[in-house]
Amino acid sequence: MLRLLWHRLNFLCAWQLWQQHAPSNARLHFVSVEKYPLSHADLSQALALWPELTQQSQALLAHYQQICPGWHRLSFDQCRINLTLIIGDAVESLQQLRGKVDAWFLDGFAPSRNPEMWQPALFAAMARLSHHNNLYNHTTFATFTSAGVVKRGLAAAGFKVNKVAGHGRKREMLCGYYVPATVPQTSPNITFTETKTKPVTDKRAIVVGGGIAGAASSAALAQRGWQVTLIEQQPQLATQASGNPLGVLYPKLARQDVPLGRLSLLAYLHSLRLLASLGLSPEHHARCGMLQLAYDEQEWQRCQAILQRNLPHELLHWVDQQQSSAIAGLPMDFPALYFPEAGWVRPQAYCQALCASENIQLKLDSKVIRLQRAADSPTAVWQAWGEQGLLAEAPVVILANANDAMRLAPNAQLPLEPVRGQITRLQAPESAAALRTLLCTDGYISPAISGEYCLGATFSPEDNSSEYRPLDDASNLAMLARMAPALHQQLQDQVITGRAAVRCTSRIICLWSVS
Numbered sequence: 001m002l003r004l005l006w007h008r009l010n011f012l013c014a015w016q017l018w019q020q021h022a023p024s025n026a027r028l029h030f031v032s033v034e035k036y037p038l039s040h041a042d043l044s045q046a047l048a049l050w051p052e053l054t055q056q057s058q059a060l061l062a063h064y065q066q067i068c069p070g071w072h073r074l075s076f077d078q079c080r081i082n083l084t085l086i087i088g089d090a091v092e093s094l095q096q097l098r099g100k101v102d103a104w105f106l107d108g109f110a111p112s113r114n115p116e117m118w119q120p121a122l123f124a125a126m127a128r129l130s131h132h133n134n135l136y137n138h139t140t141f142a143t144f145t146s147a148g149v150v151k152r153g154l155a156a157a158g159f160k161v162n163k164v165a166g167h168g169r170k171r172e173m174l175c176g177y178y179v180p181a182t183v184p185q186t187s188p189n190i191t192f193t194e195t196k197t198k199p200v201t202d203k204r205a206i207v208v209g210g211g212i213a214g215a216a217s218s219a220a221l222a223q224r225g226w227q228v229t230l231i232e233q234q235p236q237l238a239t240q241a242s243g244n245p246l247g248v249l250y251p252k253l254a255r256q257d258v259p260l261g262r263l264s265l266l267a268y269l270h271s272l273r274l275l276a277s278l279g280l281s282p283e284h285h286a287r288c289g290m291l292q293l294a295y296d297e298q299e300w301q302r303c304q305a306i307l308q309r310n311l312p313h314e315l316l317h318w319v320d321q322q323q324s325s326a327i328a329g330l331p332m333d334f335p336a337l338y339f340p341e342a343g344w345v346r347p348q349a350y351c352q353a354l355c356a357s358e359n360i361q362l363k364l365d366s367k368v369i370r371l372q373r374a375a376d377s378p379t380a381v382w383q384a385w386g387e388q389g390l391l392a393e394a395p396v397v398i399l400a401n402a403n404d405a406m407r408l409a410p411n412a413q414l415p416l417e418p419v420r421g422q423i424t425r426l427q428a429p430e431s432a433a434a435l436r437t438l439l440c441t442d443g444y445i446s447p448a449i450s451g452e453y454c455l456g457a458t459f460s461p462e463d464n465s466s467e468y469r470p471l472d473d474a475s476n477l478a479m480l481a482r483m484a485p486a487l488h489q490q491l492q493d494q495v496i497t498g499r500a501a502v503r504c505t506s507r508i509i510c511l512w513s514v515s
């Protein structure tokens with residue numbers, strides 16, 4: 001079920017009604033567009049006016065952190081309630097949205113005060129996203145305003161508009177529904193290229209590969225009621241490219257708000273929310289903060305450009321050399337951009353937690369040697385075959401087995417590239433103060449965890465080897481020397497060993513230019 005509106009109170013009321021009236025297996029998907037998001041403090045103050053919604057308000061406020069431009073997914077009540085919170089302009093955002101909306105709640109200030117929002121392009125986007133083929137399930141709308149511009153705009157876009165009695169101080173309001181057969185001749189910008197997707201009835205999937213990508217895909221499907229068979233060739237989850245002793249969590253931001261940087265930022269925020277919901281223990285996950293050190297003129301300029309983007313203070317802020325030393329717990333040589341919520345996670349514990357669902361069946365120690373369509377199946381389900389015979393069959397297969405995906409899908413011409421990476425494990429000297437945060441530049445060093453640092457990682461495109469190379473340790477230490485000379489002095493003779501693995505990357509075509 002998909003809903004759309006401007007958020008906060010409408011969302012909380014819809015959520016409460018859903019809890020009271022919807023079948024227990026029904027999911028509410030609520031999309032909310034907001035151009036000027038409230039701060040956490042202001043939202044908290046505003047929501048305190050409705051004590052009857054305290055349970056929902058508290059849950060929303062717990063997730064409403066580091067809100068910045070872009071699309072955020074917030075899930076509640078074991079993913080029964082899902083909010084896609086889009087921070088951006090309504091017209092621009094709706095033009096990028098795909099899917100079908102069951103009900104529109106329009107609440108974006110009166111047209112007399114906010115004329116730029118109530119334009120034909122908004123109504124056109126609403127028409128495109130409404131149901132077209134379902135004569136029995138009309139998309140409805142309701143709005144507090146009865147202004148003529150809204151009435152005429154909605155009607156021109158194909159909505160049946162009714163004026164009805166309003167609530168409270170509003171004498172009248174508008175409500176109605178989208179009329180599927182009406183192709184609005186007056187709106188040439190609307191193109192009705194709706195793809196007809198069949199409703200999914202057979203919710204079974206095979207996921208090949210038990211690293212972070214495979215475990216996260218399995219968890220996302222399992223939450224939606226799919227039965228997943230996760231097949232992994234090793235006896236445990238997360239042993240190869242996801243098999244480092246720890247993974248670090250921070251976004252890679254660009255000077256400007258370019259798509260790759262935005263993806264990294266929103267993925268970072270999503271991962272933090274996901275990790276919070278998994279409740280990992282402090283040995284497996286910590287938000288220790290991260291200092292991105294401005295160690296030369298170019299890095300300093302980049303940090304300054306990022307600061308100009310006015311991202312929320314709780315997401316990142318500038319700290320001088322003295323402050324960065326205080327945060328790190330030992331002398332730092334440079335000022336830094338500080339990300340207080342960044343941290344690290346043990347990938348194996350992370351994958352195990354993601355896969356702890358009764359909807360996920362793990363097949364470890366099982367290598368898929370070929371995928372094929374079942375010859376006798378009318379729905380052409382996929383079969384995953386191993387050395388010993390059939391491992392699983394399902395209508396959907398997800399390949400999350402890194403570069404080996406190219407072997408299982410040779411005709412798909414997957415644009416994948418191997419990139420070797422090696423991390424270096426370092427003994428934390430007992431005589432010296434231990435680093436308390438992550439440090440990063442073009443590489444990273446973890447805080448000292450159980451007496452050990454993790455420093456990494458090398459980046460060697462088109463190198464398929466996962467042998468350990470002492471030369472790569474030297475390259476990691478050289479990176480440490482650039483960003484934290486004093487810490488390098490302390491750690492340069494403390495190498496325990498290294499660990500190499502081969503990442504799977506996809507080629508990125510650069511479609512934008514960054515000056």
Ligand SMILES: C[S@@+](CC[C@H](N)C(=O)[O-])C[C@H]1O[C@@H](n2cnc3c(N)ncnc32)[C@H](O)[C@@H]1O
Pocket residue numbers: 006007008009010011033034035036037088089090091107108109114116117
């Ligand atoms: C009357 S308030 C909505 C209250 C909300 N329905 C609730 O339940 O709490 C109007 C909201 O529309 C937002 N807004 C105004 N113009 C917008 C635009 N062009 N795009 C997205 N949001 C906009 C405002 O920032 C404001 O939060």
